[in-house]
Structures are given as C-alpha cells and as structure tokens.
Amino acid sequence: MTITHPTSILQSIDNSQYPNSMAQNFSWLHRGVVEIFPQPTDSDSESESLEKRLATTDRPLRIKLGIDPTGADIHLGHSIPVRKLRAFQDAGHTAVLIIGDFTARIGDPTGKSDVRRQLTQQEVEANAQTYLDQVRPILDFDTPGRLEVRYNSEWLSKLDLGKTLELLSTMTVGQMLAKEGFAERYKRENPIFLHEFLYPLMQGFDSVAVEADVELGGTDQKFNIAVGRDLQRHFGQKPQFGLLLPLLLGTDGLQKMSKSLGNYVGLREHPSQKYQKLQGIPDHLLKDYFELLTDLPLDKLPENPRDRQKLLAQEIVRQYHGQSAVDNIEAGDLPEFSLSKVEFPAKLSYILNASGLCKSSGEGKRKIQEGGVRLDGDRITDVDTAFQDKSELYGRVLQLGKNKFVRLVP
Amino acid sequence: MTITHPTSILQSIDNSQYPNSMAQNFSWLHRGVVEIFPQPTDSDSESESLEKRLATTDRPLRIKLGIDPTGADIHLGHSIPVRKLRAFQDAGHTAVLIIGDFTARIGDPTGKSDVRRQLTQQEVEANAQTYLDQVRPILDFDTPGRLEVRYNSEWLSKLDLGKTLELLSTMTVGQMLAKEGFAERYKRENPIFLHEFLYPLMQGFDSVAVEADVELGGTDQKFNIAVGRDLQRHFGQKPQFGLLLPLLLGTDGLQKMSKSLGNYVGLREHPSQKYQKLQGIPDHLLKDYFELLTDLPLDKLPENPRDRQKLLAQEIVRQYHGQSAVDNIEAGDLPEFSLSKVEFPAKLSYILNASGLCKSSGEGKRKIQEGGVRLDGDRITDVDTAFQDKSELYGRVLQLGKNKFVRLVP
Numbered sequence: 001m002t003i004t005h006p007t008s009i010l011q012s013i014d015n016s017q018y019p020n021s022m023a024q025n026f027s028w029l030h031r032g033v034v035e036i037f038p039q040p041t042d043s044d045s046e047s048e049s050l051e052k053r054l055a056t057t058d059r060p061l062r063i064k065l066g067i068d069p070t071g072a073d074i075h076l077g078h079s080i081p082v083r084k085l086r087a088f089q090d091a092g093h094t095a096v097l098i099i100g101d102f103t104a105r106i107g108d109p110t111g112k113s114d115v116r117r118q119l120t121q122q123e124v125e126a127n128a129q130t131y132l133d134q135v136r137p138i139l140d141f142d143t144p145g146r147l148e149v150r151y152n153s154e155w156l157s158k159l160d161l162g163k164t165l166e167l168l169s170t171m172t173v174g175q176m177l178a179k180e181g182f183a184e185r186y187k188r189e190n191p192i193f194l195h196e197f198l199y200p201l202m203q204g205f206d207s208v209a210v211e212a213d214v215e216l217g218g219t220d221q222k223f224n225i226a227v228g229r230d231l232q233r234h235f236g237q238k239p240q241f242g243l244l245l246p247l248l249l250g251t252d253g254l255q256k257m258s259k260s261l262g263n264y265v266g267l268r269e270h271p272s273q274k275y276q277k278l279q280g281i282p283d284h285l286l287k288d289y290f291e292l293l294t295d296l297p298l299d300k301l302p303e304n305p306r307d308r309q310k311l312l313a314q315e316i317v318r319q320y321h322g323q324s325a326v327d328n329i330e331a332g333d334l335p336e337f338s339l340s341k342v343e344f345p346a347k348l349s350y351i352l353n354a355s356g357l358c359k360s361s362g363e364g365k366r367k368i369q370e371g372g373v374r375l376d377g378d379r380i381t382d383v384d385t386a387f388q389d390k391s392e393l394y395g396r397v398l399q400l401g402k403n404k405f406v407r408l409v410p
Numbered sequence: 411m412t413i414t415h416p417t418s419i420l421q422s423i424d425n426s427q428y429p430n431s432m433a434q435n436f437s438w439l440h441r442g443v444v445e446i447f448p449q450p451t452d453s454d455s456e457s458e459s460l461e462k463r464l465a466t467t468d469r470p471l472r473i474k475l476g477i478d479p480t481g482a483d484i485h486l487g488h489s490i491p492v493r494k495l496r497a498f499q500d501a502g503h504t505a506v507l508i509i510g511d512f513t514a515r516i517g518d519p520t521g522k523s524d525v526r527r528q529l530t531q532q533e534v535e536a537n538a539q540t541y542l543d544q545v546r547p548i549l550d551f552d553t554p555g556r557l558e559v560r561y562n563s564e565w566l567s568k569l570d571l572g573k574t575l576e577l578l579s580t581m582t583v584g585q586m587l588a589k590e591g592f593a594e595r596y597k598r599e600n601p602i603f604l605h606e607f608l609y610p611l612m613q614g615f616d617s618v619a620v621e622a623d624v625e626l627g628g629t630d631q632k633f634n635i636a637v638g639r640d641l642q643r644h645f646g647q648k649p650q651f652g653l654l655l656p657l658l659l660g661t662d663g664l665q666k667m668s669k670s671l672g673n674y675v676g677l678r679e680h681p682s683q684k685y686q687k688l689q690g691i692p693d694h695l696l697k698d699y700f701e702l703l704t705d706l707p708l709d710k711l712p713e714n715p716r717d718r719q720k721l722l723a724q725e726i727v728r729q730y731h732g733q734s735a736v737d738n739i740e741a742g743d744l745p746e747f748s749l750s751k752v753e754f755p756a757k758l759s760y761i762l763n764a765s766g767l768c769k770s771s772g773e774g775k776r777k778i779q780e781g782g783v784r785l786d787g788d789r790i791t792d793v794d795t796a797f798q799d800k801s802e803l804y805g806r807v808l809q810l811g812k813n814k815f816v817r818l819v820p
Contacts (some may be wrong), residue, residue: 106572
C-alpha cells in the first residue's frame with residue numbers, strides 16, 4: 001500500500017520533474033514569441049494570463065502543435081514551434097503533436113489542385129514517421145507523459161453531419177470572410193469553395209478533441225487558433241491560449257525559408273552541410289537565428305560577425321548531431337571527391353562508383369532504387385538521374401545509406 | 411417460364427397502366443406551372459425538354475417532392491405541388507415524397523430559434539403520418555410503383571465529414587451569397603451562420619440519393635433545385651428537371667395563404683367549413699384557385715361569379731370528401747348549436763357539454779386531454795381553454811373525435 005501525501009499529488013501521478021509553481025521565471029516562454037493571446041484585461045477580473053495559468057496549474061498543461069503530413073523533409077523554419085514545444089516539455093507540460101492525416105487522406109475535394117493530392121494511409125504514416133525522426137533531436141520523446149502523438153482522423157472520421165452542422169453553426173459567413181486570405185480573395189472575386197470554411201473549424205475541433213490548453217503556431221495561425229477557442233467554449237471547455245511564433249527568413253536573408261526557394265537548412269542535411277550553410281548567414285539575420293533556433297543568451301554573443309556565424313553553426317549542429325559532429329567538421333571530417341575525374345554529362349550511378357561510395361555503377365543503380373542515395377539530404381529515386389555539367393554539383397554532399405558521405409568539389 | 415416480348419418490357423416489370431409514349435398531350439404538365447427548367451437551348455444539341463423526356467423515357471420517371479415534417483396541419487396552398495405530383499402519377503411516373511426528418515431532428519444548431527426546435531424521432535414520425543393522412547385524398551397510394559415515401563435521415567445520418575467536404579466543395583461562397591435571401595442578409599450585415607450553407611446542399615443530396623428525374627417546388631425553391639442538379643452531375647447522374655409552382659394567395663385575396671394569418675383552408679377542416687370558406691373567395695382569385703386546385707377546364711367556368719364560387723366549393727369538397735359530402739352540405743348537414751344558451755366567459759369543456767357533444771363537462775375535459783377535440787380542424791389540448799365572449803366562436807366548427815361536429819352560431 002502506498003501512502004500519498006496530499007500536497008505531493010502531482011509527483012504521485014507523474015515521476016517527471018514537473019516543476020510546479022516553482023518555475024516562475026518565464027523567459028523561456030517569451031523568447032522569440034510574437035504574441036500570446038488572450039492577454040488579461042483590467043475590465044475582466046476572471047481573465048488570466050498564460051503565465052499565471054502556468055504558475056498555478058495543478059496538472060501538466062496540454063500544448064498542441066498541428067503537423068501537416070503531406071511533405072517529408074523539414075527545415076529549421078519548421079523547427080521553431082517544435083523548439084517552443086520542447087520548452088513547455090522541460091517546464092513539465094505535455095506536448096500534443098497532432099498529425100493532420102484526415103485532411104491529407106481526403107486531398108483536395110475539388111480535384112483541381114495537384115499539390116493537395118490524396119495520400120494513402122500508408123503514405124501519411126510514412127510521412128508522419130519521417131517527421132518524427134527529424135524532430136527527435138528537438139523533443140523529449142523519453143520522459144513519461146511528456147509527448148502525445150495523435151492522428152486527427154481518430155475523431156474527424158467519426159464526425160457525422162449533425163456534429164458538422166453544429167461546428168458550422170458556431171460561426172457566421174461574415175466572420176469567416178474577415179479572415180486574412182479569404183478577405184482578399186472575396187474582394188478580388190477569386191472563388192472561395194465552401195469546404196474551405198470547414199478547415200479552420202476542423203483544426204479548431206482538434207483542440208476540443210485533445211482538450212488543448214495552449215496551441216502553438218505561426219503568425220498566420222491566429223485566426224484558426226481563435227476558432228479553436230470558440231469551439232472549446234461551445235463544447236464547455238476552458239478555451240486554449242494561442243502562442244504565435246514568427247516565420248524564419250531563409251539563408252538568403254530575403255524571403256521566408258522554403259524548400260522551393262532553395263534558401264533552407266534541412267534537418268536531414270549532413271552536419272557538415274548545415275555547418276557550411278549556417279556559417280554563411282547574413283549578419284542581419286543572426287539575432288533572429290540565435291533567438292529562435294538556440295537557447296544562448298543574446299546579450300553575450302561574440303562581437304565579431306564571423307565569430308557569431310561560427311557560433312551559430314556550432315550550436316545548431318551540436319543540437320542535432322552532438323558536439324562530436326562539430327569537432328569532426330572542424331577537424332575536416334568530410335571526404336572530398338574531385339569531379340575533375342568524371343566526364344560530363346554523367347549519370348549519378350556512375351558518380352557513385354567513381355567517388356568510391358559504390359563498387360560499380362550497377363551497385364549505384366541498385367542503391368538509388370532501394371532509396372539509399374541522397375544529395376544534400378534529398379532522396380534521389382530516379383536511377384537515370386544525370387548531370388550536364390560538373391558545376392551543378394560543386395559543394396554538394398552525396399550520401400549513401402546513413403553513414404557514407406562525400407563532398408563533391410571541382 | 412414467361413416469354414417477354416422485347417418491346418413490351420415495361421409492362422413486364424410494372425403492371426400499372428404506364429402510358430409510355432402515348433401520353434403526348436402535356437396540358438396536365440403545364441397547368442398552373444410558373445417555370446420548368448432547364449429549357450432546351452438551340453445552341454446545345456444535347457439538351458432535351460422535359461416534354462421530350464416524358465415522351466421518350468423507357469421507365470417511370472422519379473418525381474421528387476420534399477416535405478418539412480415540423481408542422482402537423484396543412485392547407486390548400488401546400489396541396490398545389492402534391493396535386494402536380496398526382497398528375498405525374500397518373501401519367502405513369504413514381505412520386506418520391508421525401509420526409510425531411512434529418513433536419514427536423516437536429517433543430518436549429520445555434521439554439522437561437524424557438525421555431526426550429528429539435529423534434530424527437532417519434533414526433534417526426536407522428537407529423538409525417540399526419541401529413542400522409544392529409545394528402546391521401548390527393549395522391550395515388552394504391553397503384554404499385556406509384557409512390558415512394560423516404561426519410562432523408564436514411565442517407566444524411568450516414569454522411570461523414572469526407573463526403574460533407576465533397577458536397578461543400580462543389581460550390582463557392584459567391585454562388586451561395588448570390589442566393590435570394592442570403593444576398594439581402596449579407597448586404598444588410600445580418601448574420602448568416604455557416605451551417606445555413608449546408609441546407610441547400612443537403613436538399614440537393616436528397617436528389618442524388620433518390621436519383622430524382624424531376625423535382626417539384628414553389629418558386630422560392632429554384633436555387634435549391636438547381637443545387638440538386640449540380641450535385642447529381644457531380645456524382646455522375648443525369649441532372650433533374652425543376653418544376654416551379656406558384657404560392658397560393660389566401661382567402662383574403664391579399665397575402666400568401668398561411669395558418670398564422672388565418673386566411674387558409676385546412677385540409678383537416680370539416681367539409682362544411684371548407685365549403686363555406688371557398689364560397690367566399692374573392693372573385694379575382696377564382697381563376698388561380700380553379701387552375702391550381704382543380705382539373706376543371708378554365709374556359710368553361712360559369713359566367714356568374716356566385717356560380718363560380720359555388721362550383722369551386724363543390725369541386726374541392728368533392729376532391730377531399732366525395733360527392734356525398736357536397737350533397738349533405740347543400741342539404742344542410744351540420745347541426746348548429748346556439749351559443750345564446752351559454753353564459754360567457756365559458757370554458758370549452760362546458761361548451762362541449764352544453765352542445766350535446768359530451769355528456770358532462772368532465773367528459774369534455776377528458777376528451778380535450780386525450781386530443782379528441784378540434785376547433786376549425788385545430789386540435790385543442792389545454793383543458794382550461796376558455797372564451798371571453800360568444801362572438802369569438804360565431805361560425806366556427808367544434809369537433810369531437812372523427813365524426814361528431816356542431817357549428818357554433820349566435
């Protein structure tokens with residue numbers, strides 16, 4: 001028989017180091033945050049700040065982050081809310097990752113969008129697994145009670161028409177058309193299809209289903225998070241707080257980090273590749289990168305810009321690959337292969353052989369087919385992949401399996 | 411073994427007098443109709459008129475009429491599309507009556523409307539039964555294959571979120587806001603709740619579910635019937651025709667016939683009451699009433715207005731109650747009870763006794779409680795129902811059970 005002291009009830013249900021009301025320093029909460037809403041108002045005595053909620057809660061709060069499982073590779077821009085999620089985990093709370101498989105499996109019901117094609121359950125699960133592999137270095141996967149991964153088809157596939165009508169009845173057309181994006185499209189007379197109005201409500205209903213206390217998202221998510229608050233109120237729950245994070249500028253310092261613009265640092269990229277890209281970040285971006293992507297104190301950064309760039313590269317590589325990876329890079333770990341030995345145009349299978357990664361072009365082809373070959377972290381699956389000129393490959397990292405890499409040089 | 415001659419295949423599957431391509435006179439189709447759509451266009455060689463479809467079909471067409479089971483008593487205005495449905499039945503086609511029980515059982519999801527309160531399955535079924543009892547004199551209930559009664563919860567309660575998104579994706583916000591009713595409300599900034607956009611799509615999906623060839627409705631139903639066409643096309647069906655019928659003016663000749671305005675003739679009213687009301691129809695309404703509520707040739711009506719009124723009263727009473735009812739009325743069938751014998755204010759239970767319908771006030775109360783008492787066809791359920799002055803009751807018909815009536819006179 002266990003006797004539980006009534007004041008230590010939290011420890012009795014959760015052996016993690018839940019810090020309780022001791023954690024009164026909220027610098028971890030505010031770092032890099034654009035907005036937390038709602039803010040308590042003087043006029044409403046019942047309103048409460050997120051800080052007060054965190055300080056007084058008698059249970060771990062549930063912190064929601066929604067994930068779109070349509071893509072595979074993610075980059076440092078995507079890591080920002082995940083890092084904030086980790087900060088909540090470290091403060092003793094529960095990260096609730098929601099895989100938006102329901103929408104991904106439906107695709108675009110108008111059939112007009114190639115981008116939003118319908119994924120099979122298998123594809124969704126593979127993407128979700130890939131996502132989890134990539135955020136594993138960021139999140140606490142191990143402490144019991146700190147991470148919950150949920151697929152939203154669990155509740156959305158059971159939503160019948162009666163419940164859907166109820167969700168829809170909580171909002172007016174005017175409220176929906178006031179939403180950024182819809183407002184401009186309606187004004188420009190670009191068609192808005194009716195099902196698009198359901199997506200914010202579906203995301204909001206996710207908050208109801210997991211009983212979220214806080215939802216994290218980019219600044220473009222404010223409307224959807226507010227819809228979640230309304231739905232939670234409608235279903236008798238305490239509405240969640242919203243915590244909005246900025247979008248990260250890419251390595252070019254000009255546009256939002258994005259795979260299609262090529263200005264990204266992918267979480268799957270070789271440590272050496274990450275190091276190299278981060279060492280070249282324009283000076284005016286460094287403060288944002290340190291604030292959003294590291295926990296280093298911002299008032300103690302090196303004065304010399306080159307030292308700052310180096311520190312950023314070291315710190316981020318360390319996060320994802322450990323200090324030894326940093327040491328190896330700085331000791332010159334990555335073998336180089338000079339493309340001067342190859343006659344172009346050349347097939348990738350031939351380069352795999354020439355570089356010594358494979359024993360023959362035939363083995364190179366097989367490895368490509370098996371999905372074991374990556375270029376700058378991106379999987380290559382077409383055995384006929386070829387390059388017209390060696391300059392296309394300068395500086396890129398060719399990878400075989402998990403552990404074999406060469407950097408391609410002139 | 412039965413040998414079926416290939417050209418008589420219809421007769422082999424349906425023993426009803428399906429008239430096939432013989433019924434080439436479509437005066438029955440056009441009588442009293444405001445609009446049939448679509449009309450064939452010269453530019454589209456594939457377009458077909460409803461008349462051509464009727465003349466060439468090799469199977470009975472399916473003629474849809476939706477019924478709202480939230481009310482109980484119906485009036486002559488409601489009978490207009492039902493009469494047209496009968497005309498289709500007589501031409502060999504199948505009437506598909508759709509009881510809109512799904513919406514009735516949900517009620518108003520905003521919870522703001524008292525009018526659209528949620529009905530139980532029992533209430534819906536009782537209302538539907540009452541409806542069917544009232545239209546029984548109009549429709550052909552007996553010929554096999556001529557009538558199908560369906561509850562739309564059969565398919566709507568099974569509609570999952572994926573299918574609902576698909577329905578919504580067939581229309582744009584702009585199309586929906588162009589709908590009469592929505593357009594003005596949006597302009598006036600009166601709130602339109604999102605679920606209201608689903609109702610036309612639900613009605614449209616009813617057409618898909620029953621594979622309607624034609625939908626009947628009032629002129630206010632054009633949009634909804636057109637939505638049904640779009641959805642049928644979306645789901646690979648041939649789109650239905652729409653047939654629009656006018657709204658009937660009430661006995662006052664001023665406003666739409668409506669129970670709340672008191673200018674109606676209820677299908678449940680006593681034949682004598684119907685006769686009396688119809689005999690007083692203003693002359694300028696007579697042509698519409700004859701056209702919409704009878705099959706009499708309009709060019710052979712009596713010249714004298716009083717004769718026309720009488721003919722209308724006779725014809726409609728005959729439709730619902732038979733020629734003998736007309737004869738009885740004209741021979742003075744309805745016993746009268748003079749209210750001069752009653753002291754006012756008076757309870758209805760007392761009047762039931764005084765008039766001889768009940769043997770005591772106590773029995774009167776019991777009969778009211780049991781639901782067996784009607785005044786002008788409306789059931790009275792409050793045992794304490796009382797009247798301040800006898801003039802409130804002049805000319806009204808008090809009914810006990812199915813067969814006992816008195817007309818209350820001064």
